[in-house]
Amino acid sequence: MIRAYRAELLSVGQDPRDAPDAVRHEPDGLLVIEDGIVIARGPYADLADQYAGIEVETLPGLVVPGFVDAHVHYPQTDRIASHGEQLLDWLDRHIFPAEKAFVDKAYADGVAAFFLDELLRNGTTSALVYPTVHEQSVDALFEAALERRMRIVSGKVLMDLGPEGLKDTVASGRAETEALIRRWHGHGRLGYAITPRFVLASSDAQLADAGALLAEHPEVLMHTHLAENVRECAAVEERFSDAVDYLDAYDRFGLVTPRSVFAHGIHLSDRACGRLHESGAGIAICPSSNLFLGSGFFNFGKADAHKVRLGLGTDIGAGTSFSMLYTAGLAYQAALAREDKLDPFRALYLATAGSAALLHIADKVGALEPGQEADFVVLDCAATPLLARRTLEADLAERLFAMQILGDDRVVARTYVLGQCAWQRTSS
Structure with missing residues (x-):
């Protein structure tokens, strides 16, 4: 027709x-x-x-x-605007308890449906989405996305060091990931992303296995967090004391590749930015959540000097709006805070074709x-x-x-x- x-x-x-x-x-x-x-x-x-x-x-x-949200958490929808903490305490107080509920498939179905409808209401038609550690949380999201014909990329969270009720094992993480890839990747407009929560949430063995999974499935993405918050960065430095920097903690496990999408990247060294460019990996900028959690302002000047690939994400629920337009406006303000100017056309690019390129779907949308x-x-x-x-x-x-x-x-x-x-x- x-x-x-x-x-x-x-x-x-x-x-x-x-x-x-x-x-x-x-x-x-x-x-x-x-x-x-x-x-x-x-x-x-x-x-x-x-x-x-x-x-x-x-x-x-x-x-x-249609807008392309390069980093967003659907299970955090009902914890948006949760008061009073920076990243690590915010996760412990608000997010981890909320995500435990996604062991219930019916509950996950309800949140996934609302979340995707809210994306559409805000003009977002494609997204790279965090679910939870639960396999059924991925099924719920993909089923709802297939019904709405949306282009969604997601993958079961890997976190064998998570709290009780919100952790897997190396073996279960691999088995469930492989099953989900077979079940969903390439079905309709759906894509898969291997998703270690962040480097502190997984053992060395699980991070190594995530790298192995990525090598075994070169058609999927890798999606995680990087250098978001000062206290988080200090904790990473303490655990990986022999790493050159935060990015190196991922790199040693084979997780820095052309298909790697890292959210935030606020506190990055020049070396890390150079390595991101060299590898072809990129950053999903999340200005709303960075401001809400007091994490800082993304350094556009440094990223551009190293020609780092960039996209834009709302990062619900630390982000405070599903609107990519609003998020683009905050990106302008974050850039100006570091004396960089974000042109409105470039902001639109980051919210559409730029994010699509980061997600390797620029041939399809954007x-x-x-x-x-x-x-x-x-x-x-x-x-x-x-x-x-x-x-x-x-x-x-x-x-x-x-x-x-x-x-x-x-x-x-x-x-x-x-x-x-x-x-x-x-x-x-």
Whole structure:
């Protein structure tokens, strides 16, 4: 089935720092979709005759690719806005007790359904997602994602040093991981990620086995945390006293590869940044959670100097919003705190094609180019009275920046998955 949409179209398929012509903008564009795949895109005047026989739906607003959340925890949904602690104490007090409930598959089903609907409500159509240590938490997420036709990557958390009720063993972690890869990887739009929680949560034996699993399954990702919080970094240094730095604690187990996605990376040495570039691994920047937990501000200048691959993540539930627009606005503020300036088009790139590249799905989503899956969002720059006033007669860059700084879920008018409307804002 062929569908055609007329709208203002915007995408940033490459990092504009490296590609000055990366911004693609059609003020009056036509997007043509067949069986969920973009088959044509360009100015309406150029394509209208070619597709004259196709009914065209006009979309009011700015159409951008569906957002790609490069790091988020679905089991932490109900612990968002939990007061009073930095990372390690926050995990012990709020998160580990909450995650124990995911031993119950029915409970996991309910949270997974709400979580994915909330992603869609915020315009996020693809994500790299942490579940829990429980195999059934992965099943719940993937089942719900398959039903919604979303592009989701996830994998059972490995943590044999976790608290009672929230830990596995080297043997059970391997067996469950291998079973889940067979069951889910490549099924529909789903992908798998080998997921050690972080280097302190696993024994050396489990970290080594995670590296072995990654080598045995080169088609999957590796997803974990890195250099998020000062106290965490000190604990890693104490345990791995012979490591050069935090990244080296992963590297010695074969976990730093082109398919490795590390969340945070706030407190990184120049050596570590150089190694990330050399390996092809990348960082999912999470400014909302970094601010909420008092962890610090990501160093864009250092990462860019070493040409580290970057994406953007909400990191729910330390992150305080599912909105990638809001998260992009916080990334701008985090950059400015270190005297770097994040251009609004680059921020959009990080929230779409940049995160897609980090997740190795840039051939599928992120830029709304012909051949890609037709996941996109309709943004309303007049969603609130303040936004409407601020964007009146503003140019494209100003409108986009205003939505990143002043916007949130209210700006998302519709979310499309594979060319079909998956969520639509109802009038109040």
